[in-house]
Every structure is written in structure tokens, then in C-alpha cells.
Amino acid sequence: MSDNSILRPSGLAHVVFRTANISALVEFWSTFLGAERVFENEFIAFLRYDEEHHRVAIINDQSTVPRPATAAGLHHVAFTYDTLHGLLKAWELREQLGIKPTCIYYKDPDGNSIETQVDNFDTVEEANEFMTSKFFQENPIGVDIQPDRLLRRLHAGEDEKVIKKRVEIGKRHDIPAAV
Template structure:
């Protein structure tokens, strides 16, 4: 039998969005990520927020139709934070800038806050709830995840207050179990 294992990439390099509305998209993504514009003109923009030369690119493609529902395609892109405190600090700053989440959920393996950009593309910000991949995999192959692979909604105001009151971050990331749940809410 032939070897069918493809050499795995080291990381995800970047995401590119096509839009007829480049200015609001560039403004949103620059603000959302706290990014800097490496390059930008009326046709294309390259944004970076870490050591990579660009993580997000936005192309002005006139004639692009608005995102329709339901259509097949990318559901969302996700960005990780190293701590629950970091995730909530970013949420709080986005709130103060008028960027509101569409959904806040503890999936089990991650605690996640979702958003939409001006074109309706989904964005997830998340923190890993387990210290190792093995621990996350154990949860994902267990009874509770099989019963509810979606997760349990949470209020970020409440979570931030608990964190500010000194509650242990690791304990706060343990998902509250609510029983069976399937499907993602509309608009997420």
C-alpha cells in the first residue's frame, strides 16, 4: 500500500478575504486584531499582529456579491490567546470600541468568543482550556463531548468579574455541563 501521509505544514500562514468594501474591512480587521498595516492601497492590504510578515490580507474585488445565507464555504477563522484573562481583556477592549460578539461559548476544549466582520465573515477568538493536546483529546473522546459537542454559553461580564475577584483561571475554564445540545445558533 502506498504511503498517503502528506508532509504536514508548520503552521497556518495567513487568511485572505475578498470584498467589494475594502476600507471598512481593513479598518475593522486592523482594529479587531490590534494589527498594523504592512501595506495597503485601494486594491489590497496586508496586516500583521505577530512575528509573521502578514496574517490577514484583504483584496478589493469589485463585483463581489454580498455573503448569502445559507451558502457553503468557510464558517469562521479563529485566533488564540494564551490565557482566559487575555481573551477577556481583548473582548472588553473590543466592546469599548463597539465590536460586539455574536456568541460566547465554552466548547470544552476551548473557551470562545465569536464575532462578525463588516462582510459577515465569522471570527472566533479562543483560549485552550487544557494544558496539553492529550487532555483536550481525552475530553473530546469522552461522554460529555459526545453528548454536547457544541458547548455551554457564558456571559463574558460574569466571567471577567470572577477573574477580577481572584477565581482560579484553570477552574473557570472547566465547562459547565448542560446536557445534550446540537447545532450552532443562527447568525453565528
Template sequence: MGDASILRPNSLAHIVFRTRDLPRMLDFWATFLGAERVFENEFIAFLRYDQEHHRVAIIQEQDTGSCVPTAAGLHHVAFSYPSLRALLRAHQERKRLQIVPGWCVNHGPTTSIYYKDPDGNAIETQVDNFDTIEEANAFMTSDEFRQNPIGTDINPEELLRQLCSGICESALKRRVEIGGRESVPAGV
């Protein structure tokens, strides 16, 4: 669980990306998040999409190389939505802007849609599938999760169709069990 003698932070404040192409990354992230450009110049930019002064920063460094998919490091960043309807609406809005996901999955604790930014950084958009942390924790210690900690692939368009037909969110967020699964699809 961690060292209880260490004072824990109260939240994650922001993420910072390095890039060789600041304008391209800035346009992508501002569009992807519907974010306000708080500050930008020729080598750094700050974006905000909520009450925080900035949540994403992007630094241009000319010696930045291409993303190496097999390199150790951060796998992805994740952004939460308050409801399945909101997650699917954001997906539809991005799709209209030709921002398409690489993977859509119900992990169990979350329903998630994954994207890549222009530099190849993975981005997860998600909604919590349980109403309480206790329910999520119980699922994450269950035999179903132990057998399949990755999840079951989903189709966002089909989920939206079902949601619009009147099926409740809680039923659509319930993971369909498919048996064992031990790896994330390549390229995610």
C-alpha cells in the same frame, strides 16, 4: 486522521478575504486584531499582528456580492489567546470600540467569543481550556463531548468578575455541563 503519506504543513500562514469595501474591512480588521498595516493600496491590504510578515490580507473585488449565510464554505476563522484573562481583556477592549460578540461559549476544549466582520465573516477568539493536547483529546473523546460538541453559553463579563475576585482560570475554564446540544445558534 489523514493520509500519513502526505507531508503536513508546519503552520497556517494567513487568511485572505475578498470584499467590495476595502477601507471598511481594513479598518475593522486592523482594529479587531490590533494589527499593523504592512501594505495597502486601492485594491489590496496586508496586516500583521505577530512575527509573520502578514496574517490577514484583504482584496477588493467589485464583483463581490453580499455574504449569503446559507452558502457552503468557510464558517469562521479563529484566533487564540494565551490566557482567559487575555481573552477577556481583548473582549473588553473591543466592547469599548463597539465591537460586540454574537456568541460566547465554553466548547470544552476552548472558551470562545465569536464576532462578525462588516462583510458577515465569523471570527472566533479563544483560549485553550486544557494544559496539554492529551487532556484536550481525552475530553473530545469523552461522553460529555459526544453528547454536547457545541458547548455551554457563557457571560464574559461574569467570567471577568469572577477572575478579578480571585477565582483561578482553570476553574473558570471548566465547562458547565448542560446536557445535549447539537447546533450552533443561528447567525454565528
């Protein structure tokens, strides 16, 4: 880092949503993340799902409308799981609760997009190396998956590392409709 570089943050603290339907959004995000409602009133709610005091906040703003799919701005928020098993178990439980994804992407009641993911690499170095590879240059988006099929493979005893190995499909520069 050079002398004139900005000091980088140590992490991403939280995401805040504005909505005209606070009760629906608080209910959705609490259920989706398995989050504890740290504080909630008619104006604002703070949710946590880990050691941070809150990761998601939701503000009641009656002037808002659901976000049109063509709006500029934040594309999606992504949440990481430690294991493929954890990612797929969360997918399965959400399905049982009626929270239906497209692949592993979801939409909240206001139309905000959410991704759930697991890293395919054991180390940051491996991930960084992949991001400079020809495969990533050809396809920085990734491949579509079918969580139910992956879950069946896991239940059959197949190793997570084998399942997570990316199938190379060549050039892809589109952003899937699910994203």
C-alpha cells in the same frame, strides 16, 4: 503516518478575504486584531499581529457582495488567546471600541464570522483526551458563555482554571445562532 499519506503542513499561515469595501474591512480587521498594516494600497492589504509577515490579507474585488448567512463555505475563523484573562480583556476593549459580539463571536462588515477563544486544557494531550470523552461525544459544540460575568469572576480573584472548567449541559448538536 503511512507512506502514502500527505505531508502535513506545520501551521496555518494566513486567511484572505475578498471585499467590495476594502477600507471598511481593513479598518475593522486592523482594529479587531490590533494588527499592523504591513502593506496597503487600493487593491490589497496585508495585516500582521504576531511574528508572521502577515496573517490576514484583504483583496479589493468590486464584484463581491456581503456573504449571505445561508451561503455554503467557510463557517468562521477562530483566534486563540494564551489566557482567559487575555481573551476577556480583548473582548472588553472591543466592546469599548463599539465592536459588539454575540458571546465571543463577531461579524466583520461583510458578514464573515469570527470566533475568539482560549483552550480549556493546559496540554494538547488533555485536549485530545477530552475530544474522545463521552462529554465531547454528547456535546461537541460547547456551552454559551457570558464574557462580562467571566471577567467579573476573574477580577474577583477566582482562578482561571476553575472558571475555564466546562459546565456539562448534556446533548447539544445545534450550532448556536451566534456562531
